[in-house]
Amino acid sequence: MNTKEYKELLAYEFLWSKENSTLKKMSLTLNNGSLLASEKLKEEMFFDDAELYEIDNALKERSKAFSVLFKNDERFPKGLLNVKYPLGMFYYKGNLDLLKNVCVSVVGSRHVSPKGKIRTEKLIKELHSNTTIVSGLAKGVDTAALTTAISLGKKVIGVIGTPIDHYYPKENKELQDEIATNHLLISQVPLYKYDKQSFVTKKMYFPERNVVMAAISDATIIVEASETSGTHSQAKACFDLGKKLFILNSCFENHEITWPTKYLEKGAVRVRAITDIKILKD
Structure with missing residues (x-):
């Protein structure tokens, strides 16, 4: 600097x-x-x-x-x-050139179900090899998406809801360091203010992080999410920004949630097969 x-x-x-x-x-x-x-x-x-x-x-x-x-x-x-x-x-930290690639956010629940984790891994494998995977380094879908992509030799971008030199969750320190060194790590969270804040007020940075992910991605794919998931911040941002939003079919088959149908009515795409995911670089 x-x-x-x-x-x-x-x-x-x-x-x-x-x-x-x-x-x-x-x-x-x-x-x-x-x-x-x-x-x-x-x-x-x-x-x-x-x-x-x-x-x-x-x-x-x-x-x-x-x-x-x-x-x-x-x-x-x-x-x-x-x-x-x-x-x-x-x-x-890392390689800014990755932002020039076709970037796809893969997001979902922190408390991912066993089937949701399998779907995440399968999705990452089936996405085009040149696709750069964007996710938030949270537990669950985020971690599964990023680790699977890296294991397959794909490039990733991690967007965090803490300062660039903080780790959350702590167990993802090794993953975050790998991304910062060999891929790209991004944050908009201020360092000085964050250190002075109470824990409760720091929560606001996570939905703001989701908006950043939507903005730097050409599309977002939701694997699974509850009615109150922070993933909805990213879905709303996709609609606001005119970005493609894809939702896996399993979400529509979950009768305990109603948001998939609401998003479908707003223009989201229901994904029954990988061929349903069509992405153009902005």
């Missing part, structure tokens, strides 16, 4: 450090992602030197282990500027 990038990182972290900051407030502060954080700070001139010094001390060493990408970089994915509350930046 060069000096200019680091100063921009500090500007974002400073804005995030303000009391009651949220993704929505941050996006509006940055004029729906059209401004860089440094441009906003220069415009309003409200740097608090003491707090900025504290943030600098907290991040100086940590920032050596990851990179940041901003909206003025030609490599920045346009989809992330089309979300409801764009930020125009993210933290990453």
Whole structure:
């Protein structure tokens, strides 16, 4: 990370450090992602030197282990500027070129059923070999999708709901490190603010993470999900962004849930066979 990038990182972290900051407030502060954080700070001139010094001390060493990408970089994915509350930046480790590939999110329940795990593994095997698999590193479907893809020699992108240098769940540390080293790991979660927050308020980053996955993917496939699953945040984002949403047939056959039919009516595709999944690169 060069000096200019680091100063921009500090500007974002400073804005995030303000009391009651949220993704929505941050996006509006940055004029729906059209401004860089440094441009906003220069415009309003409200740097608090003491707090900025504290943030600098907290991040100086940590920032050596990851990179940041901003909206003025030609490599920045346009989809992330089309979300409801764009930020125009993210933290990453790994190979940004993977964003140029045909990217497909494979998502679903953390408490995946045994059959759901088998379906996930079968789906990953049947998707085209050049498809880059995107998922969230949660337990269940996410972990099954990513580990299966890596074992088959496919490329993956992990999008996490914690800071780029945190691990959640802890048991996926080895998987996360593998993705960061040989694939691509992405986060939009602020480091300094996160460390100051209560555990309860950190939960908001996970549905926001799902929106990021939808935005950088050409399509999303839901393997299985309950009525209250965080996966629904990604489904909604797909509809908002005009992205393809595919739902495995087994979800429709589960009479304990009603969401598959609702999504079908909105334009989702019911997947009875791998040939039902047709994806074009944006």
